[in-house]
Amino acid sequence: xxxxxxxxxxxxxxxxxxxxxxxxxxxxxxxxxxxxxxxxxxxxxxxxxxxxxxxxxxxxxxxxxxxxxxxxxxxxxxxxxxxxxxxxxxxxxxxxxxxxxxxxxxxxxxxxxxxxxxxxxxxxxxxxxxxxxxxxxxxxxxxxxxxxxxxxxxxxxxxxxxxxxxxxxxxxxxxxxxxxxxxxxxxxxxxxxxxxxxxxxxxxxxxxxxxxxxxxxxxxxxxxxxxxxxxxxxxxxxxxxxxxxxxxxxxxxxxxxxxxxxxxxxxxxxxxxxxxxxxxxxxxxxxxxxxxxxxxxxxxxxxxxxxxxxxxxxxxxxxxxxxxxxxxxxxxxxxxxxxxxxxxxxxxxxxxxxxxxxxxxxxxxxxxxxxxxxxxxxxxxxxxxxxx
Amino acid sequence: xxxxxxxxxxxxxxxxxxxxxxxxxxxxxxxxxxxxxxxxxxxxxxxxxxxxxxxxxxxxxxxxxxxxxxxxxxxxxxxxxxxxxxxxxxxxxxxxxxxxxxxxxxxxxxxxxxxxxxxxxxxxxxxxxxxxxxxxxxxxxxxxxxxxxxxxxxx
Ligand SMILES: [Zn+2]
Numbered sequence: 001x002x003x004x005x006x007x008x009x010x011x012x013x014x015x016x017x018x019x020x021x022x023x024x025x026x027x028x029x030x031x032x033x034x035x036x037x038x039x040x041x042x043x044x045x046x047x048x049x050x051x052x053x054x055x056x057x058x059x060x061x062x063x064x065x066x067x068x069x070x071x072x073x074x075x076x077x078x079x080x081x082x083x084x085x086x087x088x089x090x091x092x093x094x095x096x097x098x099x100x101x102x103x104x105x106x107x108x109x110x111x112x113x114x115x116x117x118x119x120x121x122x123x124x125x126x127x128x129x130x131x132x133x134x135x136x137x138x139x140x141x142x143x144x145x146x147x148x149x150x151x152x153x154x155x156x157x158x159x160x161x162x163x164x165x166x167x168x169x170x171x172x173x174x175x176x177x178x179x180x181x182x183x184x185x186x187x188x189x190x191x192x193x194x195x196x197x198x199x200x201x202x203x204x205x206x207x208x209x210x211x212x213x214x215x216x217x218x219x220x221x222x223x224x225x226x227x228x229x230x231x232x233x234x235x236x237x238x239x240x241x242x243x244x245x246x247x248x249x250x251x252x253x254x255x256x257x258x259x260x261x262x263x264x265x266x267x268x269x270x271x272x273x274x275x276x277x278x279x280x281x282x283x284x285x286x287x288x289x290x291x292x293x294x295x296x297x298x299x300x301x302x303x304x305x306x307x308x309x310x311x312x313x314x315x316x317x318x319x320x321x322x323x324x325x326x327x328x329x330x331x332x333x334x335x336x337x338x339x340x341x342x343x344x345x346x347x348x349x350x351x352x353x354x355x356x357x358x359x360x361x362x363x364x365x366x367x368x369x370x371x372x373x374x375x376x377x378x379x380x381x382x383x384x385x386x387x388x
Numbered sequence: 389x390x391x392x393x394x395x396x397x398x399x400x401x402x403x404x405x406x407x408x409x410x411x412x413x414x415x416x417x418x419x420x421x422x423x424x425x426x427x428x429x430x431x432x433x434x435x436x437x438x439x440x441x442x443x444x445x446x447x448x449x450x451x452x453x454x455x456x457x458x459x460x461x462x463x464x465x466x467x468x469x470x471x472x473x474x475x476x477x478x479x480x481x482x483x484x485x486x487x488x489x490x491x492x493x494x495x496x497x498x499x500x501x502x503x504x505x506x507x508x509x510x511x512x513x514x515x516x517x518x519x520x521x522x523x524x525x526x527x528x529x530x531x532x533x534x535x536x537x538x539x540x541x542x543x
Contacts (some may be wrong), residue, residue: 122475
């Protein structure tokens, strides 16, 4: 199981089209914010983990070397973790493993992306091999449209109900984003605006899709000794689960999505959670698309399969609901891909340490962070708690 | 926060050529397409027919050398109409990408659904349904390439 590990601080940048800085300068903004907030000296960091989307996105390979100075990594071990959309949660896992193993007491973890400098969908196309699948996978919207359809057909959910629930989700999250100072897209949407927005890939419309954001997120993973030394509020890592599937898109079902189910199960088992909807106080579910967020509710056991739309419409997962999901606005409002999963972890940590500000869920003690990567191939879940 | 000034922007493009080896299994599969044949391989352990043909079963980790010519007909599992074009996208929109369960196989085959008017999304949406039966339509000229199958059209 390893030693107890806690997150003792995070730093996020403002998101948007950040052509006001270079890419390393953007990373620096998150790292500097973290050190300023925690008062920890960069000299005390023993190792650094950095991650982005696949290098085709950046146009520069080995970005962790490109960022060596701003990561304050000179003279220290540095690793890169890269799993496409799930990069951020994989980064958190890497930091966690490093400290849990006893090989380090204080590890800096940084995820970043400048979505506006590259071409995310062209990059996504290179995640599929060139013999067979590349001809048919049309970036993320194509993949998620197929998954959404598979899901709604599998459970016989009427098209109108799926639309109504997706509309509720996007309106809620874009409202929530106003309370998150780091969120990218903040907008008061009306149902008419959402339902009549242009189709990206049917049934997905414009407001069902996350934006292209530039941003970075930095975080410190610490051993129990370091938690005591610095006296910072810890978010303890209670459980981790990470599960993947076969590479070929057509080989496994994406509605009852095994790798999502297994990732959550592993994390729950480790954290001792048996009834996630009741026990969790808040969840930061990776939601690049409205429909996928509902599929996750089901795979994570927040509700039964085929039930998510009904519960969304009842407000079970909204800010005042039984299990608030993505009170930060989530990936739907802010998506710097290499940082997005780490933002989920940062937000989940802010919640259980009572530091989430205007989007704090009162009294939150147990939270879930999640991200997904590859062509619907990997899911990672991390459970954080206020108590060890 | 984002500043109002305009700073310089460097435009850059990276293009690298690749040569990708097919190996024996995929050479046989893709050569099969030239003869209007879709090959799968059957796993002796779990009895699944995998398509495109594989050299081993990803679940049993046994070699799959039982070659079977699979049906060119199947049912749509899910589909998506793509109308936008990304840089580097090899298939020109509009097109319908679809997971198709070929009869007698155990994996979903990824390909195009065509032979219908794609200019009107509402028409496409009313016409193409999950569970719909489709069959392979071949290109006149074959290259031993996945696009030797032009698309799958509704039966
Ligand atoms: Zn097998």
